[in-house]
Amino acid sequence: MSEVVVGLDIGTSRVRAVIGEISDAGVFQITGVGTSPSTGLRKGVVVNIENTVRAVSQAVEAAELMSGLEVSRCVIGLGGTHVDGLNSRGVVAVTGKGRDNREIGQDDISRVIDAAKAVVIPMDRQVIHVIPQSYIVDEQRGVKDPRNMIGVRLEAEVHIITGSVTSVQNLVKCVNRANLQVDEYMYQALASVKSVMSEEERELGSILIDLGGGTTDVLAIADGAPLLTAVLPVGGIQVTNDISIVKGISVETAERIKLDAGCCWMPLIEENEEVILPGVGGRPPVVIPRSEICEIVQPRMAELFGMVKEKLGPIMKTRQLSGNIVITGGGALLPGVVELASDIFGTQAVRIGVPGNFGGLTGEYRSPDYATVLGLVLDAQERMAYSVEETSTQERKARPGLDRIKLWFKEFF
Ligand SMILES: Nc1ncnc2c1ncn2[C@@H]1O[C@H](COP(=O)(O)OP(=O)(O)OP(=O)(O)O)[C@@H](O)[C@H]1O
Ligand SMILES: [Mg+2]
Incomplete structure (x- = not known):
């Protein structure tokens, strides 16, 4: 019988669930992916239990439908400004x-x-x-x-x-109310590191920037272990709000325009590129140059990267990080992020973090916004494989509480 692992990333913008199966022969296959819009969180923290439970149920049901399995346990990602x-x-x-x-x-x-x-x-x-x-x-x-x-x-x-005890408890409560038991939890950015950052980058010293909807997570890693964790209370939602306010359009329209035409690096925009803003309250739509959207988005993103740089200041002074700055999360899909980050951090060693090729993952989900949830299932799968290995060699009895440490051990040595 195959083993099942389930990862659940409850983000501010979306909830994502991924089901993976490990066959008797040890082959890991991702068989279910589900997602739903998230409306019960603010800056990564649950503020509405009902909405969160509903979003979790929807995402899990969609993943179950795809895999044909019914699941009852999962590994969740923890995030938010309390971390x-x-x-x-x-x-x-x-x-x-x-x-x-x-x-x-x-x-x-x-x-x-x-x-x-x-x-x-x-x-x-x-x-x-x-x-x-x-x-x-x-x-x-x-x-x-x-x-x-x-x-x-x-x-x-x-x-x-x-992390804050109550924030963790509220999140676990939502998952339980969606009829799932929480086996493990993992800080979201650590999960993202697992799926998008190479071992070489972790050894050399690299920085993960997870640009989410409500928060931006920063994790500096050197010699294979984290040096600094920081969660900034800003994310893609602010960018959308800026567009909405400056252009006098609804947040929904602003989000669509950001996804279709957003850019945070002016040199990427061609002179004649245009964007249609739908008219509000019966007014006719207006056509504006795309550069006007960039004029709104670029300063906000520059401010965000500036905040990340400030957080990293002390360790940048004391440690030589010769790996990469790896940008992931939904915000990494915004055109121009690599160019803008290169400019602000003063280095060309910047790349987008796309989840690696594991579990037979198809192109659609190999996207930066799936970094956290895929890292969660990957970690769960590795932990399971590791405990099977441990038990079979009879070296030590399985001690679940120590698995996390053991796994990091395993990874580092
Ligand atoms: N193609 C795109 N271009 C620009 N921004 C995008 C694109 N796709 C997604 N985003 C933005 O990414 C953000 C959502 O990212 P993600 O799904 O990683 O967030 P989340 O995990 O739900 O939130 P958080 O981690 O902050 O709790 C939204 O603000 C969304 O507008
Ligand atoms: Mg996230």
Whole structure:
């Protein structure tokens, strides 16, 4: 019997559900994709339970219909302005328990991660991820896998991602009310990294910018682990609102015009390109040059990239990131984003993050706005494959709570 994995990305603009099946032979196949408009969130946070439940049900039903399966469990993406990241460190003495000498074992690693996790986190926040960046064994820095090394003192540097307890609970509640159980949750931008960023880019040091509808997520990664997490309360919806206000048209019309004719880099626009603005209240439609739309969109996008640059300032000064700036999310579909980002960040190392070729994915869904949900199923599939591998080798008993860390381990080493 094949195993089923379900990813659910509850975004501010859309809810997306993806069903993947892993055959007995271990072949991973995406068999269902469903999406629905999202109206119950503001800046990535649930503000209307009913609307969110409805949107989740619709997206999941559409994916079920496509795959011919009925699903009851899923992995969800967490996002929104309440998500934050911090770096921390922990130190322990190596016990060498049950071993001949002071050889570092899994228990020492778990203890040092716990020690690094023991930073004061306010009561209203919860830890979503603790991701090891590197270890220091005695004086030896930059150790990626300390297992079986000899040492007296073990230090871990970790990146901790936290979120608001109530925001997480509300999201889980919506999913439960749509008759789905939440098996795991993952910070949305980490999921996007999984589907769009190469291992080489993660090692060299790269930046993911997920341009969503309500938020822009920024994740800096170096040596395979996150260095900085930031969620900015701005996204594509602001761009649409700007067009709507400046041109005196409805938000729906403004969105359509943005999708059809939006651009954020003036040199890309030909002189004679025109856009038809429908007339409001019986007035006839008007024809305007496309450059007028760009004049509205470009400054807003430039402001957004400026905010991202400011957030990245401290790490750009201290770390050499020689990989790429990878732009993903629905906003990455806006023509001119690469050119504008190159100009603002002062580098040519900018590209659009399109989900990789996995699970027999067809062209339609290999799009930046599917980056998060595809990352979620990919991660779920890898975790499942990994736990099967672990159990079959009888190395360790499956410990679900540690799977996340183990998986990042697996990925880094
Ligand atoms: N072709 C396009 N050109 C310009 N913008 C686009 C295009 N397609 C989608 N967008 C914009 O992308 C945004 C939605 O992106 P996405 O689907 O990644 O958001 P989301 O995941 O629902 O939201 P969030 O992650 O902020 O909660 C919308 O503002 C939409 O207008
Ligand atoms: Mg999103």
